[in-house]
Amino acid sequence: MGKLALITGASAGIGRATALKLAKDGYNIIVTGRRNDRLELLQAEIKSISNVNVFTAQFDIQQREAVTEFINFLNGEWRDIDVLVNNAGLALGNDAFQNGNLDDWDTMIDTNVKGMMYISKLVSQIMVKRGKGHIVNVTSTASTQVYKDGGIYCASKHAALALSKSMRIDLLPHGIKVSSVSPGAVDTEFSLVRFKGNQQKAESVYEGYTPLNADDIANLISFIVSQPDHVNINDIEVTCVAQANAYYFDKKSGS
Numbered sequence: 197m198g199k200l201a202l203i204t205g206a207s208a209g210i211g212r213a214t215a216l217k218l219a220k221d222g223y224n225i226i227v228t229g230r231r232n233d234r235l236e237l238l239q240a241e242i243k244s245i246s247n248v249n250v251f252t253a254q255f256d257i258q259q260r261e262a263v264t265e266f267i268n269f270l271n272g273e274w275r276d277i278d279v280l281v282n283n284a285g286l287a288l289g290n291d292a293f294q295n296g297n298l299d300d301w302d303t304m305i306d307t308n309v310k311g312m313m314y315i316s317k318l319v320s321q322i323m324v325k326r327g328k329g330h331i332v333n334v335t336s337t338a339s340t341q342v343y344k345d346g347g348i349y350c351a352s353k354h355a356a357l358a359l360s361k362s363m364r365i366d367l368l369p370h371g372i373k374v375s376s377v378s379p380g381a382v383d384t385e386f387s388l389v390r391f392k393g394n395q396q397k398a399e400s401v402y403e404g405y406t407p408l409n410a411d412d413i414a415n416l417i418s419f420i421v422s423q424p425d426h427v428n429i430n431d432i433e434v435t436c437v438a439q440a441n442a443y444y445f446d447k448k449s450g451s
């Protein structure tokens with residue numbers, strides 16, 4: 197069937213753009229997420245621009261049993277996953293630690309950390325058997341720095357980066373590459389999700405400067421997975437020109 201990439205959280209944003217880019221690169225694609233209508237639209241779009249095979253899978257990555265069921269369901273060539281892009285993730289709320297919403301905290305940890313752990317364990321077992329594979333984890337500038345009122349999201353991304361580095365060590369003898377990409381602000385549905393549908397608040401995050409877009413990250417992931425067999429890009433942090441790190445921006449007022 198040719199090369200196969202599995203991208204989690206592909207119903208929107210970075211995951212969606214990555215699925216389209218890797219399909220253009222010739223990968224057969226498995227896309228996952230909770231919104232099946234979005235995944236089916238993406239499947240049709242990929243088919244319209246390429247000749248690759250596309251499989252959609254709807255499940256909540258927080259649910260351990262659902263992740264296991266999905267991986268067990270894959271058979272034949274659909275199990276031969278060359279690239280796993282761990283992208284599904286979210287921030288919820290923007291509260292001082294002492295005022296944080298416990299349900300939001302659980303969802304961020306269960307998605308960004310535990311979901312990534314569940315799927316990576318199962319896919320890495322497949323990769324170990326095949327003696328090859330590449331796992332790319334979408335982390336964040338928040339994986340090395342913390343910012344005000346974002347404590348649990350930052351903690352979850354610190355954990356995601358730690359997992360990325362530890363997977364790289366444990367999978368080393370098996371020839372499996374592990375990379376992380378840590379973006380700064382990317383204009384996706386991320387802020388709309390964080391602010392629970394408040395469009396005005398979400399838009400204000402990207403005002404006064406030109407943020408990264410989902411294609412910027414997709415292109416970077418495509419570059420990472422297209423390196424020669426003996427090359428691994430370990431960890432990359434990427435921001436737009438107007439962003440120096442997780443919290444310093446050069447925003448122009450009135451623009």
Ligand code: NAP
Nearest residue numbers: 205207208209210229230231257284285381382384385386
């Ligand atoms: P987005 O547009 O909101 O996309 C998030 C994706 O994750 C969606 O496809 C969503 O699909 C999926 N997802 C969320 N919870 C899920 C769950 N429980 N089960 C399965 N899928 C789930 O945001 P994005 O910016 O593309 O975010 C992608 C990744 O980049 C995240 O890990 C985020 O933390 C990271 N990141 C984003 C930025 C940024 O500024 N945008 C910066 C740094 C890092 P469903 O809702 O359909 O399930």
